[in-house]
Amino acid sequence: MKWSDVIGHQIQIEMLHEAVRRQRLPHALLFAGPSGIGKQIVARLLAKALLCVQNSETDLQACETCGSCRSFDAGTHPDCLTVSKPEGKAILPIALIAGEGDERGRSGLCYDLSLRPMLSRRKIAIVDDADCMNAEAANAFLKTLEEPTPDTVIIMISSQPDALLPTIRSRCQMLRFRPLKSSEIAELVIRLEWVDDRQVAEEIAALSDGSLSQAAQLLDPRWRELRTMLWTGLSAEKLETGRFAAELLEQMESKASDAGERRNAWSWLLRFAVEFYRNELTELTRELSDFAPTDNTPNGVSNCWDRLERTNQLLDRCLEEESRRDDNLNVSLSLEAWLTDLAQLRRKESAVR
Secondary structure: OOHHHOOOOHHHHHHHHHHHHOOOOOOEEEEEOOOOOOHHHHHHHHHHHHHOOOOOOOOOOOOOOOHHHHHHHOOOOOOEEEEOOOOOOOOEOHHHHHOOHHHOOOOOHHHHHHOOOOOOOOEEEEEOOHHHEOHHHHHHHHHHHHOOOOOEEEEEEEOOHHHOOHHHHOOOEEEEOOOOOHHHHHHHHHHOOOOOOHHHHHHHHHHOOOOHHHHHHHOOHHHHHHHHHHHHHHHOOOOOHHHHHHHHHHHHHHHOOOHHHHHHHHHHHHHHHHHHHHHHHHHHHHHHHOOOOOOOOHHHHHHHHHHHHHHHHHHHHHHHHHHOOOOOOOHHHHHHHHHHHHHHHHHHHHHHO
């Protein structure tokens, strides 16, 4: 991949190019922004260009042909060091940062960075999931940030920079990345050949919150089944709260293997509900605009306004639930309470018709 292949983040990329042109690139960078928006891709392109042995010190274009570039593309470059939290783990352990037990201080990222480069002019460290370092790992890494070797560049990647130690943040130049535009996500979904239908790509992009990783999740048939099930239930004339909650919970649990994944499924469910009611508002607004000023249908206009107001209330209830952040959330109880509130609001709507 080349810089020209990157979709989005052009301002951030130009800032990196300008820093290199001026030879003012910091020794430690913090790429901050939501997950799945391309921070790691930019970090790897930056690392590849900095390691290239053919370009100049003021050029951030990798030559693509030297031994360093070929080694980088093969994933075997000895001067590009990457660490991230192990799969299935919640923390980035100190063993990866500074070694463990008898190996403390003689292995891990900090030790590797203390060695001379083998193939290029410098060493590059990419620390993904940087906010997942526990206190011990973060404190061990702090000394490397405070006293870096002249030939070292450290790129930290974080979706929650506020979770990092203030002493670590203060020693890094932060570069903030924004979510991708829906049009950019749709273009990536098509380019990666995840789908070949532009309309489907745009529907997925609209729900992705600017994150390609979230767009990828939406391609899972089980998520789409959950969305279809929810929309069918919300479209029904009567909302059977208990039965519907049980069906939704069963579908969510088939997707989620632990409490964290169940909370993620709950977030998706609420996002699908928000999408449903926003679509309803669009349709009602169009219906209201179809009434001609000369139409003698005051009851029809009044009824449409009432439905519009009630749909806004239903949407607000979904947005309120979506905005809550509770690590101890009981999904089953929250689901039933939320559906009960929606059913009550819908009964008020039926009463005014």
